[in-house]
């Protein structure tokens with residue numbers, strides 16, 4: 001049994017970053033962080049944190065170089081289609097971004113989270129704002145908090161960057177993140193075109209729905225070790241509101257799990273791979289063929305973990321909907337045409353619902 005902290009301790013802890021809580025000598029876990037059974041998905045037999053040990057269930061690995069238009073392989077396109085239609089995610093290898101550059105990207109995140117609290121708080125987000133540095137945004141009194149601190153930044157379009165939240169230290173932070181986002185923009189384009197070709201559609205049919213000022217948000221996720229790893233989650237079960245999410249994993253510590261056939265399947269570390277999943281907006285555009293899969297993050301009792309998620313999506317306020325060619329008498333339209341804003345996403349999330357369910361016809 002883990003005992004929870006008292007309510008005055010809780011009030012105090014609510015104002016602290018998870019990194020501060022983890023570093024303090026505490027004998028009890030703050031109540032707001034304790035997982036609730038009714039928020040779990042999947043089989044309760046593995047709800048405690050261990051992922052499925054079944055060897056047949058593994059996250060597919062896709063050779064990205066074989067998705068490029070000029071060297072496209074029908075076999076790899078087929079693999080991509082079945083990976084995204086069944087798992088909603090895959091590990092991309094040979095994606096063209098050098099391992100040494102990925103390490104540079106990890107390093108700017110690491111240096112930021114390792115800087116002093118005073119330094120980090122220069123980027124502190126406002127209570128009701130998602131952008132900046134801080135712990136889980138509190139959307140309701142009942143909400144279980146994620147065991148993570150984040151640095152969330154709009155990277156594209158560039159004129160929407162709010163540089164007051166960008167770390168000054170390390171000094172090359174901005175240059176590296178800008179360069180990384182340009183590379184991820186290309187990856188996003190290749191994935192969208194390949195997904196379209198895998199369905200024998202015009203390769204621009206998803207990309208066209210992005211509009212001119214497509215959006216990309218970066219979220220550095222830092223998971224401190226937790227003395228009670230099975231009592232908390234780094235991130236509660238959720239699906240992404242993006243079109244595509246490109247995740248740079250920690251080099252050594254695993255934690256991400258996707259829900260497949262009611263079992264949690266862990267994502268192993270594949271050196272220099274990028275973990276790519278589709279979010280709700282591609283599920284809508286593909287009329288449900290591609291799946292925005294629920295996933296969660298478990299934490300480690302001894303090791304910290306850091307990841308960087310890049311959320312790629314259409315320009316703000318742009319209407320999206322299922323591609324016309326995917327609607328027929330046999331495959332009726334499953335989702336409405338919607339404007340998928342982050343407000344809409346979080347409003348549903350706050351009420352324990354999936355935004356995509358509110359888009360169903």
Ligand SMILES: O=C(O)CCC(=O)C(=O)O
Pocket residue numbers: 219221235240247255256295297307309
């Ligand atoms: O840190 C991870 O492994 C995944 C994070 C995630 O799911 C998210 O930021 O949406």
Ligand SMILES: [Fe+2]
Pocket residue numbers: 238239240295
């Ligand atoms: Fe996610």
